[in-house]
Amino acid sequence: MKAVIAENLMKTYNKGSVQALDGLSLDVEEGTVLGVLGPNGAGKTTTVRILATLLSPDSGRASVAGIDVLKHPDEVRKIIGLSGQYAAVDETLTGWDNLIMFGRLYHLSAKAASARAVELLEQFRLTESAKRPIRTYSGGMRRRLDLAASLIVRPKVLFLDEPTTGLDPRGRQDMWGVIDELVKGGVTLLLTTQYLEEADHLADEIAVIDHGKVIARGTSDSLKKQVGGERLEIVVENENMAAVKEIVAKVSGSAINVDEGLRQVSAPVTTGSKALIEAAKLLDEKGIHPLDIGLKRPSLDDVFLALTGHVAEEKKEEEDSMTTGRKRGK
Incomplete structure (x- = not known):
């Protein structure tokens, strides 16, 4: 069964002058992970926002767990979780207070919200820091709390939009472990990322998008075979x-x-x-x-370069850093 379906999504911004999506179509099989790769501006975040009911397409259709995203957005919101590129938590509150707040926003009773907060804080190794203000958390802790908040309602489908952006290698590895456990628990996951290693590690299948459309799809091995x-x-x-x-x-x-x-x-x-x-x-x-x-x-770096004509953002950042270092005489 397809847990997520998007067909011929079109979306423009600035009165049609910017084409974000150009007939994008993809689907995700229930209980699997689809990694969505693409350069900045390719349409990854726009796709996630449409599927998560935060944005309407100009045309096309989409459904999550068989529910039409445009016709029944409230029903879709009851069964999905969303974690964006930046932690959507209130820095003035504690980790505990944030989770209680999210629970109440999802109409959980005070008792149910408290019980769920205890579970999630333990699952994400945040129990000891639960009563500390978020402003004292590290970047990795904030990301874990944000992901915990997206799981308050035990979603059937989870959308993660570049969940490890800004994390150091150890923080990224920790987050991968958390995501692995969620998938083992039966969650269907659509993951956008600019880290090729992340897609290689987490995704059952990978969709490469560029200029608002899917230009290649397959397992990591099958995409590598396309390169040679x-x-x-x-x-x-x-x-x-x-x-x-x-x-x-x-x-x-x-x-x-x-x-x-x-x-x-x-x-x-x-x-x-x-x-x-x-x-x-x-x-x-x-x-x-x-x-x-x-x-x-061939690596996914080779695939990305062959399909899009340039290196992935993560690799470009490394190259730019090396170039800057050489210019400074380092």
Whole structure:
């Protein structure tokens, strides 16, 4: 059964001058995780806001658990949870007070809201900090509390819009563990993210969107296969580059790729480990000792680059940081 269905969603902003969604269609099977990847401005957040009844499309239709999002938004809100890019909690209140407030907003009795708050604080390892003001929480704690608040009504479907944005690697790993447990509990999840590793770890299937439409969909492995097979990569000292280019070209029988900065020569191969063994033999015959040699499978980074024409935001940020560091002489 499809827990989420979106068909031909269209949405523009600024009197039609900005096309956010351009006929976007996707669905999520009940009890699974769909990761939605795309560059900033691709339409990820707009899609989530429509499915969560916070925004109406210009045209198209959508349903959650069989309920029409446009015709019965109140019914949809009773069965979904939503956690956005920024923690939607009141910093002047304590963690406990925030959860009680959300419980009461969902029309839980005082007793039921209190019981649910106790459960969630324990589940998200926030019991010890429950009576502290949110302004004293770390970024990871705020994100966990925000996710806890989205689970007050035990939703059938959960929408997470870049839930680990701004977290350090450890905080991101902690959040992945929480999400894994939710999925094991039977929650259907639509997850937008700019972290390719996150989609690889959490999603059963991945939809790549760009310019407001889905441009590819499949499992992580199937998307990687679209990019191509394995690549032979060899890193050597500069004086050996010419000889290694000849060896890689001979072994692969394909056009080679040369990165002078990394001193790396690579090319696609179809024979896997046989190509690696042959290349190692030829290097040995010429007395060349590579700094690194191996076979590389395509990554989601490669998929993203091949499909959208540019690197993912997370990778771009890292590259920009490295460039800035070099300019400063670091």
